[in-house]
Amino acid sequence: MRVAISRCLLGQPVRYDGGSKPVPEVMSLAGKVDVCPVCPEGAAGLPVPRPPAEQREGRVFLSDGRDVTAEFAHGSDACRDLALRSRVSLAVLKAKSPSCGVNLIYDGTYSGTLTAGDGTLAARLKKEGICVVTEDVVKACKPSVENPVAIVLGTGLGHLGSLVKPVRRIDYHDIEGFPAAANPVSGHVFEATVGTIDDVPVVVYPGRIHLYQGFSAAEVTALVRHAHRLGCRDIIFACATGAVPGCAHTGLGILTDQINLTGRNPLAEWEELRDVETPFVDMNDAYSPYLRTVARGVADDLGIAVEEGVYAGVLGPCFETPAEVAALRTLGVSYVGMSTVCEVIMAKALDMNVLGLTLAANESGAADVTHESVRAAAEAHSEDFERLVRGVLRML
Ligand code: SF4
Missing domain, CATH: 3.40.50.1580 (Nucleoside phosphorylase domain)
Structure with a gap:
């Protein structure tokens, strides 16, 4: 089974602030499947670190005001094509991100407020019929003694x-x-x-x-x-x-x-x-x-x-x-x-x-x-x- 996973969830330091967001449950899943690591912002050639980005009215802006819509589209196209070539059936993407977010993303005010919508990569993968979820879904489905x-x-x-x-x-x-x-x-x-x-x-x-x-x-x-x-x-x-x-x-x-x-x-x-x-x-x-x-x-x-x-x-x-x-x-x-x-x-x-x-x-x-x-x-x-x-x- 091939699964596309956001690089930052795998512990790779690719986020805008130079850090990562490793999630144990996602790392555990990654150990059992063929992983196709994706990072649309990295694939767009955006540097690390960089100002945070958010979507607003269908476009993507860095917090310094720069319009990076074209860069996000380019990076997301590249990651989608990689996922299709790799025949992934599932994508686990970082929640809320303007590129990876699923169903819910930051609203463009850089205040932490969320709005309904998909990140640029998530939207492309959904269009291809790939099941796209966030790390929260993987966490919620993880069994334990308390949650058999x-x-x-x-x-x-x-x-x-x-x-x-x-x-x-x-x-x-x-x-x-x-x-x-x-x-x-x-x-x-x-x-x-x-x-x-x-x-x-x-x-x-x-x-x-x-x-x-x-x-x-x-x-x-x-x-x-x-x-x-x-x-x-x-x-x-x-x-x-x-x-x-x-x-x-x-x-x-x-x-x-x-x-x-x-x-x-x-x-x-x-x-x-x-x-x-x-x-x-x-x-x-x-x-x-x-x-x-x-x-x-x-x-x-x-x-x-x-x-x-x-x-x-x-x-x-x-x-x-x-x-x-x-x-x-x-x-x-x-x-x-x-x-x-x-x-x-x-x-x-x-x-x-x-x-x-x-x-x-x-x-x-x-x-x-x-x-x-x-x-x-x-x-x-x-x-x-x-x-x-x-x-x-x-x-x-
Ligand atoms: S583009 Fe996606 S994978 Fe890359 S740092 Fe942002 S949320 Fe993580």
């Missing part, structure tokens, strides 16, 4: 839990909000394990309950709230789905977005939102672009075949009719299943970083799908699924 990675496993995928070096186990029935009457369906186990996988702190939930079993959206998302209370910031949802013919094939997939067709929403049942003035939750980038890109990079590095696509969550428990399959295809849906959407909504409301992985066990609408056939297909891909999850954990 939560992994919620679906039908046939629960054996990943056996990889955990356990520290303690938690019966689901001891989890607040989890229904006492719930019993595992075939292929699920109702005991979470706190521990490590390859030395990465994790909490693995090797089974879930579903809306189609008659449980409420609040109940099916109890595990997500539990993971959040345990300190988890990253949460990986794995689910079995049907691949919508014409949009996806059977096999492993990375979820890019979702459509909630269940008719339920856990936030409407969540007491904590009842008295809140603005209970509205932004669902843009519900599936973390950073985690998705890392997962894709890991899969490519390991030679694991994965596709990417939108997930539609339906209530179930019946499978889709031919008309429904046609409708899903028209909606641009690649994967359809009976879980995950409510959990992702809850995770997003709790500001967690979500990675959605699926095993498309069959074609949506196929006539001979049974719980057993889904489990058998999951088993057939279990090794690749396990390698993918372990690869992602190692990369964080």
Whole structure:
């Protein structure tokens, strides 16, 4: 996996003040990937040290008033071309900078005030379809004992839990909000394990309950709230789905977005939102672009075949009719299943970083799908699924 990283984040003394801004989490990532170091201001030939620069009304000025718009464009073009030649899929750039900043940059008053916008390099890389994040995203996704990675496993995928070096186990029935009457369906186990996988702190939930079993959206998302209370910031949802013919094939997939067709929403049942003035939750980038890109990079590095696509969550428990399959295809849906959407909504409301992985066990609408056939297909891909999850954990 090739990643463009701002030189100053790697500890190189290229900043306007002659210093650097090394970030341990970024340095750690740099040690696991092929790094393409970039510094658009350096590539522009600007000296070190130099007066600080900021963007104002689409142009770039040094604090001494000099217009360096052309220099920034030249340096950013050079770094973009380098990134494209190097085939980077991810860029980790210094936050707030007029060249490297992502979504938020200094506003041109040299007062430390921020405004919405991208640095000149960040804007160019985004235009090329490269995932661009700041060091803050890498830091926020870094697991630790205090912030383990939560992994919620679906039908046939629960054996990943056996990889955990356990520290303690938690019966689901001891989890607040989890229904006492719930019993595992075939292929699920109702005991979470706190521990490590390859030395990465994790909490693995090797089974879930579903809306189609008659449980409420609040109940099916109890595990997500539990993971959040345990300190988890990253949460990986794995689910079995049907691949919508014409949009996806059977096999492993990375979820890019979702459509909630269940008719339920856990936030409407969540007491904590009842008295809140603005209970509205932004669902843009519900599936973390950073985690998705890392997962894709890991899969490519390991030679694991994965596709990417939108997930539609339906209530179930019946499978889709031919008309429904046609409708899903028209909606641009690649994967359809009976879980995950409510959990992702809850995770997003709790500001967690979500990675959605699926095993498309069959074609949506196929006539001979049974719980057993889904489990058998999951088993057939279990090794690749396990390698993918372990690869992602190692990369964080
Ligand atoms: S241009 Fe980017 S890499 Fe270079 S010093 Fe500025 S923020 Fe760092």
